Amino acid sequence: MQVDVYDRASGTALPVYAKDGRSYIVGTPGHEYAVRIRNCTNRRVLVVTSVDGVNVISGDTAAPSQSGYVLDPWGSVEITGWRKSMDRTAAFYFTDLGDSYAARTGRPQNVGVVGVAVFQEKSQPIAWRDLGRRLARKQRRSHIRNRGPFRRCRPRGRKAPRRTTWARRSRPHLASAPIVPPASTTRRIRSSLRRRP
Numbered sequence: 001m002q003v004d005v006y007d008r009a010s011g012t013a014l015p016v017y018a019k020d021g022r023s024y025i026v027g028t029p030g031h032e033y034a035v036r037i038r039n040c041t042n043r044r045v046l047v048v049t050s051v052d053g054v055n056v057i058s059g060d061t062a063a064p065s066q067s068g069y070v071l072d073p074w075g076s077v078e079i080t081g082w083r084k085s086m087d088r089t090a091a092f093y094f095t096d097l098g099d100s101y102a103a104r105t106g107r108p109q110n111v112g113v114v115g116v117a118v119f120q121e122k123s124q125p126i127a128w129r130d131l132g133r134r135l136a137r138k139q140r141r142s143h144i145r146n147r148g149p150f151r152r153c154r155p156r157g158r159k160a161p162r163r164t165t166w167a168r169r170s171r172p173h174l175a176s177a178p179i180v181p182p183a184s185t186t187r188r189i190r191s192s193l194r195r196r197p
Contacts, residue, residue, distance in 0.1 A: 027094035039071040052102035053110025
């Protein structure tokens with residue numbers, strides 16, 4: 001997450017100075033400024049932002065449980081003031097303590113503080129019940145497709161044996177040889193033919 005404060009008069013980002021574990025910027029009195037927040041992750045986030053201890057959307061005293069902006073992955077938002085309505089905002093500008101919006105509304109404790117609370121979107125749970133149903137349906141379909149003793153008993157990784165037919169089992173020399181009756185049968189036929197007048 002990256003947070004920058006821009007001077008709207010010059011259009012440049014103000015440099016950040018670190019001291020005693022805190023970050024500071026120096027603004028020009030009277031100049032308006034904007035807060036730009038960038039989401040540097042691949043997940044959606046909620047950013048609850050406050051300026052001078054006042055929530056920039058609701059105008060209430062800042063708290064992490066308040067409303068904020070939803071940023072898409074690698075998205076950004078530029079906040080130019082406290083929101084009064086969907087079309088109007090009260091601009092941020094650098095001024096002294098007595099003239100600040102927070103002090104004039106009786107909340108001078110956090111004047112000069114820009115706060116951002118970041119919350120990542122909760123990941124969607126995996127529907128294990130639906131996954132189990134799909135696997136069971138797939139197993140039933142494969143069982144129906146492989147039904148029968150021939151395919152079910154086939155060893156994995158080998159080709160199915162070729163089914164032989166009766167024509168292939170018969171011997172070719174016997175199938176092509178002429179059928180010759182026994183000699184005794186031939187004699188009986190001849191003798192019966194001679195006896196007839």
